[in-house]
Amino acid sequence: MDPGTLTHQQFVDFGTVINSRLGIKMPPSKQVMLQSRLQRRVRELGLASIHDYHTRFFSDEGAQEEELEHLLNLATTNKTDFFREPDHFHYLACRVLPAWLKDRPSPTLQVWCAGCSTGEEAYTLALTLLEQQERQDFQFDILATDVSTRVLHIAREAIYTEEQARPITPALKSRYLLRSTDPKARQVRMGPEVRQRVRFGHLNFLAESYGIPVTLDVIFFRNVMIYFDRDTQREVVSRMCRHLRVGGHLFIAHAETLQGMGLPLRSVGPSIYRHDPTAAQK
Numbered sequence: 001m002d003p004g005t006l007t008h009q010q011f012v013d014f015g016t017v018i019n020s021r022l023g024i025k026m027p028p029s030k031q032v033m034l035q036s037r038l039q040r041r042v043r044e045l046g047l048a049s050i051h052d053y054h055t056r057f058f059s060d061e062g063a064q065e066e067e068l069e070h071l072l073n074l075a076t077t078n079k080t081d082f083f084r085e086p087d088h089f090h091y092l093a094c095r096v097l098p099a100w101l102k103d104r105p106s107p108t109l110q111v112w113c114a115g116c117s118t119g120e121e122a123y124t125l126a127l128t129l130l131e132q133q134e135r136q137d138f139q140f141d142i143l144a145t146d147v148s149t150r151v152l153h154i155a156r157e158a159i160y161t162e163e164q165a166r167p168i169t170p171a172l173k174s175r176y177l178l179r180s181t182d183p184k185a186r187q188v189r190m191g192p193e194v195r196q197r198v199r200f201g202h203l204n205f206l207a208e209s210y211g212i213p214v215t216l217d218v219i220f221f222r223n224v225m226i227y228f229d230r231d232t233q234r235e236v237v238s239r240m241c242r243h244l245r246v247g248g249h250l251f252i253a254h255a256e257t258l259q260g261m262g263l264p265l266r267s268v269g270p271s272i273y274r275h276d277p278t279a280a281q282k
């Protein structure tokens with residue numbers, strides 16, 4: 001057999017681990033994608049085949065625990081962008097923030113970027129709020145989490161290509177981004193003012209407790225749920241609501257829905273909800 005082939009049974013074995021650890025659905029349509037990602041890992045390890053990797057992964061010698069982090073890293077899809085679904089950042093600046101400033105329910109606006117991937121969404125939140133801070137006096141704090149240690153490393157580095165940074169306006173770029181001293185590198189880095197505003201952390205949405213010590217005003221949970229089955233989606237969002245202040249906002253992606261899940265959330269805009277315990281939403 002071709003050493004690069006992932007058999008159906010091997011796919012089922014890896015898929016079961018991925019699904020039980022991350023909640024990510026593993027339908028047969030993902031076999032080709034998983035195969036190509038495993039081929040890369042097999043090459044990195046200098047193994048001869050996916051078969052050898054499978055044998056090693058499921059051996060009794062503890063290789064499974066050691067290798068688990070790599071498997072989970074390669075199982076996640078991390079596509080993201082700066083100012084992705086931009087109307088949400090506009091809504092945050094023009095609707096959520098003014099309402100929060102009127103009531104000031106806490107000294108600091110607490111924001112959670114849940115499933116932050118390589119950091120673009122969290123830094124977009126920081127840029128949006130920093131821009132507002134130029135006009136208004138308030139404090140904010142952004143917690144950004146992901147289960148993949150690989151993407152968290154990139155997020156903390158905060159270095160992006162000019163192409164990736166294209167959706168950021170020239171005004172924000174010149175105020176808050178650093179340009180590489182080597183023009184050939186065509187890279188930018190989030191400036192210290194932006195980086196200081198975001199704390200990155202490792203968090204698995206399947207964990208019993210999220211260990212978030214503050215009550216959150218805003219949660220961005222976008223383009224993550226889409227990978228989970230409906231029961232997992234409901235469980236995760238229900239757990240998140242425990243950390244969201246009553247009246248606080250939850251943003252999900254336009255391709256996602258919470259319709260019919262009976263959650264304490266009231267729809268207030270496109271893919272935008274407010275925590276309202278009286279609204280067991282139909």
Ligand SMILES: C[S@@+](CC[C@H](N)C(=O)[O-])C[C@H]1O[C@@H](n2cnc3c(N)ncnc32)[C@H](O)[C@@H]1O
Nearest residue numbers: 022076078079080115117147148204205222223
């Ligand atoms: C497609 S990215 C979305 C990034 C960003 N929120 C956006 O909308 O651009 C999905 C992220 O969810 C993370 N993820 C998947 N399953 C997870 C889990 N069980 N716990 C925490 N993060 C998870 C992945 O590692 C990935 O970085």
